[in-house]
Amino acid sequence: MTVTLLAPPAEIIHLSGISWKTYETLLAEMSDRRLRLTYNRGNLEIMAPSTGHEFSKTLIGRFVETLAEESLVPIYPLGSTTFKRPQLSGAEPDECFYIDNIEAVRGKKRLDLNEDPAPDLVIEIDVTSSSQNRLQVYADLGVAEVWVYNGESLVIQQLQNGSYITSPTSQFFINIPISEIAIFLQQAETLDYLELVKAFGTCALIMYLLGERSSPLHCGQNRLL
Template sequence: MNTQDLTLALDSIKLSDIRWETYEHLLKDISQQRRLRLTYYQGELEIMVPSPEHEFYKEVIGRFVETLAEELQVSIYPLGSTTFKQAKNTGAEPYKCFYIRNIERVRGKKRLNFVEDPPPDLVVEIDITSSSDTRLKIYAELGVPEVWIYNRESLLIKQLQNQAEYISTNQSLFFPNLPLNEITTFLTQAETMDYLTLVREFRQWIRRQLV
């Protein structure tokens, strides 16, 4: 089965005992066809085909992060779904990622080496058809400080503790003193409200919190 057939046949598949070289070959093979999303962890490979629903919420939450940064005057550096690989053992592609504290260490780089380069400061995951539990293990090993997960019911803000595991919290390290759990209200309206109207209302909500 080629990658085009795979895209049409499934939403998600998990494979065991996969060699690192196979994972890297697949990354190269689908480089021109980025609908497939690969997660590799200690020989386990997950292949996902993001649905329109995944892509929609990815864009909405990414826009919300950008709007928060604008209103709070926080510098961000977006790197989208960049593939993060480490030690021939793990590899993941977040739905969205942003550098905030470490912008100058990665700005303008064409390739990142996570032996030397820092991980993104903020990662966004969409848990609609599958869980991000394995990717959380990878992000913890990389040292990603904060992960936002939307599961259709709520937006979870998770922060890394002791470089080992994530705990849930109501506030962001990068956009402090805002009740970000309230973003869920906007996300539940996202599919029925005009996109730009939603963004405007979200911006107004931020400004009310700042007052």
């Protein structure tokens, strides 16, 4: 089967009326291509990530690892692993992490969401305003928290009773508000990558050590950089 799906300058297409079998066939055929497939109840989104997309997901993933390191929170990263709820939904997150459910998946070569838990935290880079469709997919999969970044703002969505609600903080890193993370992301185009990560780590450590008393402190605005 030969499929030509995307041609420059397009980065994303949507298909409807796609069977689960076709979705799984496309996943197998495109396993060696740099494309992301998201399936939701017969609708299929196929995206070729841009360089900006890849940079943002790498940086936010590094921020999560930094938060975990400075807050002494164990994490288990699984990158863009494909997760599926057969006949219903499937997705390849930009980045994902197990936090509460590490021991349930540690060392496993394959995951089956009929038996294994979904990732606790997913990072979703959304520059096409299609994250609402993918949020439904992540709700189907049972992902507890999704960080959605559109290139300008970062929003934390937390799963409650089958749907997502916006939260000012992560349930896994409660001492740093989302506004602080966004401040550092806004400086990514003008500052060195490693210096930015280092400064963010300093901010995360300060907030972790101060706990609830850190609320008046705004690291990014106070120019820790």
